Amino acid sequence: MNTTIRKEVEKINIDEVIIPHAPLKAYTSYRTGGEADFLSIPSSLEELRLILKWATTKNIPITVLGAGSNVLVSDDGVEGLVILTHSLHEYHIRGLLCVAQAGLPLDTLINIAIEHNLSGLEPLGGLPGTIGGAVWGNSGTHELTITSYIEWVDYLDKNGELFRYYPLNESANYRTSFFKEHSYFIYEVALRLYFNKNSSLARLQKEESRLKRLHKGQYDLPSAGCMFKNPEGLSAGRLIEESGCKSQSINGAMVSPHHANFIVKTKQETTSRDIYELSEEMKQKVFEKNNIELEREVHLIGRW
Ligand SMILES: Cc1cc2nc3c(=O)[nH]c(=O)nc-3n(C[C@H](O)[C@H](O)[C@H](O)COP(=O)(O)OP(=O)(O)OC[C@H]3O[C@@H](n4cnc5c(N)ncnc54)[C@H](O)[C@@H]3O)c2cc1C
Numbered sequence: 343m344n345t346t347i348r349k350e351v352e353k354i355n356i357d358e359v360i361i362p363h364a365p366l367k368a369y370t371s372y373r374t375g376g377e378a379d380f381l382s383i384p385s386s387l388e389e390l391r392l393i394l395k396w397a398t399t400k401n402i403p404i405t406v407l408g409a410g411s412n413v414l415v416s417d418d419g420v421e422g423l424v425i426l427t428h429s430l431h432e433y434h435i436r437g438l439l440c441v442a443q444a445g446l447p448l449d450t451l452i453n454i455a456i457e458h459n460l461s462g463l464e465p466l467g468g469l470p471g472t473i474g475g476a477v478w479g480n481s482g483t484h485e486l487t488i489t490s491y492i493e494w495v496d497y498l499d500k501n502g503e504l505f506r507y508y509p510l511n512e513s514a515n516y517r518t519s520f521f522k523e524h525s526y527f528i529y530e531v532a533l534r535l536y537f538n539k540n541s542s543l544a545r546l547q548k549e550e551s552r553l554k555r556l557h558k559g560q561y562d563l564p565s566a567g568c569m570f571k572n573p574e575g576l577s578a579g580r581l582i583e584e585s586g587c588k589s590q591s592i593n594g595a596m597v598s599p600h601h602a603n604f605i606v607k608t609k610q611e612t613t614s615r616d617i618y619e620l621s622e623e624m625k626q627k628v629f630e631k632n633n634i635e636l637e638r639e640v641h642l643i644g645r646w
Contacts, residue, residue, distance in 0.1 A: 356396050359389060360423070366415050369407055369426055371470060372564050372607055374614040375415025375644065378405075378424035385429035387529065391502035394527065397423045398500045405643055406527055408445065408475030412566050416644030417614045425527070427474050435460070439493055441532045444474025448481075448488075449552075451533075456545050461538035462491055468552030468560075470567070474528040479641075480519040483551075488533075489519060496530040497521070504529070517571055517639060559598070563606035569621050570603055570636040578628075578636055579603035585627040595620045618646070 364381030367373050380402070384390040397404050403422035407413065427445035434441050435458045442451050451473055452463045465485040466476075475481070476488045477495060495507045507520060521528055538544050555561065570578040582588070582602040590597045594609025595616040605617050605624075625636050 356392065359384065359393060360396070364424070366407070366410075366420065366424065370410030370413060370415055371566055372410075372414065372614065372617065374417070374607065374612065374617065376417050376419030378420045378422075380423040381426065382423060383426045383429050387504075390425070390430070390498065390527070390529070393423070393425060394498060394500055394502040398502075404500060404525070404527075406474070407643075408472035408478075409447065409470060411470040412475060412479055412481075412639070413641045413643045414566060414614050414617055416642070416646050418645040420644035427472055430529070438534055438537065439532045440535055441530060442473050443530050444477075444528045445472050447471070448473050448476050452548055455533075455535055456541050456548060459538055459541050460535035461544045462486075462535040463488075463533070464544055464547040465551050467548035467550070468555045473531050477528055477531050478519060478521045479639075480515070480517055480522075487516070491533040491535060493532040493534040495521075495528055495532070497526040497528050499526055559600035560604070562600075563598070563608060565598065565604045565606045566640045568601075568603045568639050569605050569624070571639045573634055573636065576634070577603075581628045581632055581634060581636070582624050585624070585631045587624045587627055590620065590623070592616045592620045592623070597624065618642075 359382050361381045364378045366375045366378050382393045384393055405420055405424045406427065407424055408427050430443040430445040432443050433446055433454060438460065440451065440455045440460055448466060448469055448471055452467055455463060465483055469481060471481065477492065480487050480489045482488055489509060492509050496504060497507060498504055572578045579602045587597045588602045589599050593616040594607060594612035596606050596608050598604035598606045605620055628634055628636050
């Protein structure tokens with residue numbers, strides 16, 4: 343660590359950056375779930391390193407949350423430290439590389455890229471979440487996934503050591519990534535895009551993607567996107583619909599009438615447990631009808 347950084351770290355008082363017993367509801371798209379034992383919202387690499395080291399030294403488990411749009415947080419809360427990334431949102435453009443910290447919303451990043459005549463990500467317009475969350479889950483649509491644009495990812499291990507990952511020839515499989523297999527903190531992502539002098543057209547294409555989602559009712563009610571992954575060559579939504587689950591509900595958790603693979607929250611009092619129970623019923627019914635075990639796409643976080 344160089345002297346300037348060491349001085350910065352020494353200035354940070356750990357008690358001032360860790361919040362005990364912090365409700366997490368506000369940080370998830372479902373607006374459900376319990377408390378984190380500890381919460382921290384770092385805004386610099388130095389602060390992040392200090393927090394990671396603090397938790398690791400004390401043997402405290404660490405959970406990362408981006409925009410919380412692909413998670414179901416337990417009503418019984420999350421053990422240990424939850425780190426929210428939304429204050430890590432700086433970016434810069436270098437040639438065809440768009441470099442962004444993990445907490446920058448993906449939709450904002452697409453707008454920034456277009457402003458700089460950089461294209462490629464328009465089909466992901468309107469996809470909720472942060473760039474870090476998207477890279478972790480290799481988010482995307484049937485047209486493209488984010489991994490195909492990654493040049494490198496800077497990540498930290500639990501001791502706060504910084505590393506660089508290059509995807510090189512690794513194939514971008516459906517909703518899988520290097521980061522899903524390791525407990526690392528994605529800090530910064532560089533995406534290699536292509537030059538497009540027609541930024542007006544790119545803006546229109548991006549807006550079209552967002553409007554498609556709007557017209558499909560994706561933003562009408564709280565959800566976390568698709569609850570289950572599509573089994574190879576099949577549509578999880580169709581399997582769920584054919585098993586008779588559409589519009590089924592448990593205490594306000596409802597199989598979306600628009601898209602059977604979305605569970606929407608229709609009541610204020612709906613809990614994560616209600617959503618979970620409904621997802622288990624859907625899984626069971628699909629299994630009984632088709633002998634296919636659906637795999638959850640939404641990530642369960644906390645004390646389940
Ligand atoms: C209406 C709606 C539509 C959606 N449509 C799509 C779609 O078309 N395609 C699609 O792929 N997804 C879709 N999603 C799901 C979700 O938006 C994406 O998966 C998104 O990329 C998740 O980003 P996030 O920041 O919200 O991640 P979170 O939900 O906060 O986290 C998801 C996982 O990533 C991990 N994580 C997040 N940030 C980091 C980090 N910096 N370092 C390490 N781990 C991290 C978390 O620990 C967690 O396990 C949709 C969701 C909604 C609500």
